[in-house]
Amino acid sequence: MTPIHLLLGSLLAVSPIPQAGIAAPASAQSVPAPVTATPVFDEDPPPRLSLPTESDRALWQKPGFRFGLGLVYGRFYGIGGPPDYQMIGPTIRGGLRLDEAWSLMGSLQYLYATGAAGAKGLRFAGTIEPTWHATSHLSLAAGIGFGGIVEQGSSRTDPPPNGSGLNSSYTFPDASQPLSTCNGVGVAGLLRAQWLFVMGPRSSTGLALQFDGQWTACVDDTGILEPDTATAIVRRQWWPHLGGSLTWEIQWR
Numbered sequence: 001m002t003p004i005h006l007l008l009g010s011l012l013a014v015s016p017i018p019q020a021g022i023a024a025p026a027s028a029q030s031v032p033a034p035v036t037a038t039p040v041f042d043e044d045p046p047p048r049l050s051l052p053t054e055s056d057r058a059l060w061q062k063p064g065f066r067f068g069l070g071l072v073y074g075r076f077y078g079i080g081g082p083p084d085y086q087m088i089g090p091t092i093r094g095g096l097r098l099d100e101a102w103s104l105m106g107s108l109q110y111l112y113a114t115g116a117a118g119a120k121g122l123r124f125a126g127t128i129e130p131t132w133h134a135t136s137h138l139s140l141a142a143g144i145g146f147g148g149i150v151e152q153g154s155s156r157t158d159p160p161p162n163g164s165g166l167n168s169s170y171t172f173p174d175a176s177q178p179l180s181t182c183n184g185v186g187v188a189g190l191l192r193a194q195w196l197f198v199m200g201p202r203s204s205t206g207l208a209l210q211f212d213g214q215w216t217a218c219v220d221d222t223g224i225l226e227p228d229t230a231t232a233i234v235r236r237q238w239w240p241h242l243g244g245s246l247t248w249e250i251q252w253r
Contacts, residue, residue, distance in 0.1 A: 074245025147188025163222025182218035
């Protein structure tokens with residue numbers, strides 16, 4: 001035999017011949033990774049869903065107290081002789097929201113007023129205003145109360161009769177020739193339309209358009225006393241005014 005045949009015979013004798021039907025050793029087979037069981041905690045409570053929160057607009061429709069601060073710019077026009085005024089100043093509003101449709105509000109205004117012939121002074125008013133909420137933004141109100149004018153002076157000519165020629169108090173029939181200075185209080189009324197934007201659960205802001213009317217009893221104290229009753233002799237004159245104003249307001253609940 002040749003050396004090649006001897007080498008092949010020795011290799012066949014050393015190498016094991018696999019036999020059919022005999023499985024490979026267990027160490028040669030792939031072993032699957034063990035599955036870890038997920039622990040179940042039966043004592044945990046079931047998950048709870050949070051309650052739905054109300055919208056800010058819905059909160060503003062609930063009953064409760066309301067308070068507002070605003071800035072007013074407006075004009076007053078005299079009817080039949082009284083001077084016209086241009087006015088600016090603060091306003092305070094407060095009241096109760098009764099339900100979704102109605103509120104009962106009140107307002108106070110203190111406005112600096114300037115007019116023709118060097119007139120300047122203060123216009124003030126306080127009104128009670130039943131308010132109807134037409135929509136979630138728009139409200140309409142009608143108010144009635146008191147209003148007054150306090151003038152510091154003007155260059156108007158004082159109408160006769162003057163104080164020195166009077167023995168008793170005198171009321172002018174009209175205001176075609178207005179007193180040189182008006183200081184008095186009268187009846188005031190208003191119509192108001194307001195549009196509010198809700199900024200959050202506690203505050204809102206908006207604009208209001210207002211129409212005003214006022215009938216002021218101007219009183220001029222002559223400084224003279226009646227001889228019989230020792231009461232002051234005064235001159236009175238009624239001043240009717242109509243006007244309007246625009247208000248920017250911030251309101252809280």
